[in-house]
Amino acid sequence: MQEAQQQETSAYPDLSGRAVAVFCASRPGVADYRELARDLGTALAASHAALIYGAGSRGLMGAVCDGVIAGGGEAIGVLPAFMDANGWTSQHSTRTVITNSMHDRKEWMEAHADAFIILPGGLGTLDELITVMTTRQLGQHTKPIILLDPADYYAPLLHLFQHMIDHGFIHAEATPLPLRAPTPTAALHAIAAALAGGEA
Numbered sequence: 220m221q222e223a224q225q226q227e228t229s230a231y232p233d234l235s236g237r238a239v240a241v242f243c244a245s246r247p248g249v250a251d252y253r254e255l256a257r258d259l260g261t262a263l264a265a266s267h268a269a270l271i272y273g274a275g276s277r278g279l280m281g282a283v284c285d286g287v288i289a290g291g292g293e294a295i296g297v298l299p300a301f302m303d304a305n306g307w308t309s310q311h312s313t314r315t316v317i318t319n320s321m322h323d324r325k326e327w328m329e330a331h332a333d334a335f336i337i338l339p340g341g342l343g344t345l346d347e348l349i350t351v352m353t354t355r356q357l358g359q360h361t362k363p364i365i366l367l368d369p370a371d372y373y374a375p376l377l378h379l380f381q382h383m384i385d386h387g388f389i390h391a392e393a394t395p396l397p398l399r400a401p402t403p404t405a406a407l408h409a410i411a412a413a414l415a416g417g418e419a
Contacts, residue, residue, distance in 0.1 A: 231404060232411035234268035238295070239410065240332035241272045242347040243279035244340035245307075250370065252339050253282040255403070259336065259367060260286020260294075262403035266411075267292070271332050273324075274298040274316075276309035279338050284311050295331075299324050325350050334363045334410040337397070339372040348397070356394045363413035364397040365406045373399075 241263075247253050256279040263270050263286070270287045273280050274296025287294045288311050296312035299320050308315060318324045329351055337348050351364055366373050380396055383389040400406035
């Protein structure tokens, strides 16, 4: 698993005209990663990148949106109609996209994002991560995928990926695995470098 080696600086990269999909939980989790999520939202707004996220009003979803909105940025919430009908939609998004299904939601987010950042989460977050990894493996896109993981939440998953490589089910050279970044700023610099032609 590659590490995002971008040195931390006080300046955010300029990602004007870009959109970053953030996959994360609608719960705070035991360790409560909401501060990390909010800091990511602040960094996205400062970088002039639009946020694409799952439109949830609570947990990490709500926190990343709050950070973007507080920084004057754009937050595009995407969720299926049944979730909207159940009142799960954040009222803070600057734009809300309603899809027919969970599958359509993932397709919309993947199609409209220039990069992906994954925060800690559960089954839905893992599903979204594996989906964009799989479509990248199949050559459907070359967009950077970044794990924002300062506390090694995804360490067991990375061990599983290595186990799959060792057993011949993932071709390590042909399948770029996600980068890891310790801070929101490092994650955004890694995305900027990848979009400018560096390795993702």
